[in-house]
Structures are given as structure tokens and as C-alpha cells.
Amino acid sequence: MTWIILTAVLGVLVVQRLAELRYAEGNRRHAMAHGGVEHGADHYWMFIALHTLWFIGMIAEHVLGIASVPTWWGIGLAGACLLQIARYWVIRTLGRAWNTRVITWPGMPIAKGGPYRWLRHPNYVIVVIELALIPMMLGCWRTAIVASILNAILLLKVRLPVEEAAIGR
Numbered sequence: 001m002t003w004i005i006l007t008a009v010l011g012v013l014v015v016q017r018l019a020e021l022r023y024a025e026g027n028r029r030h031a032m033a034h035g036g037v038e039h040g041a042d043h044y045w046m047f048i049a050l051h052t053l054w055f056i057g058m059i060a061e062h063v064l065g066i067a068s069v070p071t072w073w074g075i076g077l078a079g080a081c082l083l084q085i086a087r088y089w090v091i092r093t094l095g096r097a098w099n100t101r102v103i104t105w106p107g108m109p110i111a112k113g114g115p116y117r118w119l120r121h122p123n124y125v126i127v128v129i130e131l132a133l134i135p136m137m138l139g140c141w142r143t144a145i146v147a148s149i150l151n152a153i154l155l156l157k158v159r160l161p162v163e164e165a166a167i168g169r
Contacts, residue, residue, distance in 0.1 A: 002069045006062055006138055009077070010055060013134070016084070017051070023091075024100040031096070036105040040162035044101055047159070050150055057143030058135050067139040076137025083130050089114055090123045098123075102163050110167055121163075124155055 028036070061067035070076075091098045093114030115122035131151050135144035 002062065002139075005069050005073060006058070009080075009134070009138060010058065014055065020091075021100065024098070027096050027099050028101060028103060031099070031103045031105045031108075034105045036103045039102040039104065039166040040159070041101070043154070043158045043162070046154055047100070050147065050154065054131060054135070054143060054147045057147065058138055058140045061135075061140040061143055062138075066142070069139050070137070073137045073139075076133055079133055080130065080137065083126050083133070086115065086122070086126050090126065102159070102166050104166050121160070124160070127151065128155070 028038075030036075058067075093116060094111055097108055097111065119125055128148070128151060131147045132144045135141065135147065
């Protein structure tokens with residue numbers, strides 16, 4: 001049963017992430033066609049590496065036999081589903097401005113609606129929770145800890161300063 005749950009959850013997430021990368025690429029092309037400028041391109045690979053290793057870490061914990069899906073995984077799954085609803089609320093709110101990269105263009109609107117009414121960076125809040133919750137619901141607490149620490153470092157020291165400077169805050 002553990003492998004079925006692990007495969008199903010990670011399979012859905014991989015398909016979702018690939019679809020999001022495709023959508024982000026379309027938005028990148030749109031931005032560039034409208035005078036877009038990418039900020040912090042030199043750090044993008046770090047986020048790709050982190051998220052790839054996040055998946056590998058969960059698989060590795062199960063292959064090595066040091067993780068097993070806890071009995072409460074369904075509660076974690078419900079939380080993960082709520083996070084996905086929140087993620088798509090963010091994506092819908094940002095529209096063409098949503099991207100996995102930091103790209104601005106002349107006249108680009110700064111989001112003030114949707115979840116941005118309450119949070120300055122709701123997408124990053126969602127990712128922070130997700131990087132911890134999903135591995136935990138699959139019994140992969142080591143991956144949850146390592147990914148969360150690395151993500152915090154990348155967000156606080158690299159991504160947020162670049163993004164705040166790019167949007168003029």
C-alpha cells in the first residue's frame with residue numbers, strides 16, 4: 001500500500017509541476033514579447049535542483065526502507081489538496097505575471113487582489129508548507145527537514161531580495 005500511495009502522490013505532483021513549468025514558459029515568452037526582463041536568472045537552477053532533489057529524497061527514503069507512510073496520511077493529503085487550491089488561486093490572480101522565474105515588464109501590474117490582499121508572497125508560503133507537509137505525510141521526515149532548511153535559505157537570502165528589488169519594494 002505504501003508504494004501505491006507514494007507513486008500516486010508523487011505521480012500527480014510531477015504531472016502538475018510539468019504542466020506549471022509549461023504554463024510558466026508561455027508566460028515567460030509573453031513577458032519577453034512585451035519588453036520583459038528576467039531578474040536573478042543565475043539562481044533559477046538552484047530552485048530546479050531543490051525541487052528535483054525533494055522528489056528524489058522522498059523516493060530514496062522509501063527505497064532505503066527508512067520511511068513508511070503514516071496512518072494519518074489522508075489528513076496530510078487533505079491539507080495538500082487545500083494547498084493546491086491555494087496555489088491555483090495565486091496563479092489565477094497573477095495571470096500572465098505568474099512565473100517560476102522573476103520577470104517584469106513595463107506596465108506590469110502588481111497583484112493586490114486574491115490572496116495578495118493578505119499576504120505579500122502567498123505562493124512562497126504555500127511552497128514552504130508543501131515542502132514540509134508532503135514528505136511528512138509520506139513518512140519522509142528527513143526530506144521534509146532538509147528541503148525546508150534549503151528552501152528557507154534560498155528564499156530569504158536569494159529569491160526574495162531579487163523579487164523585492166525587481167518589483168521596486
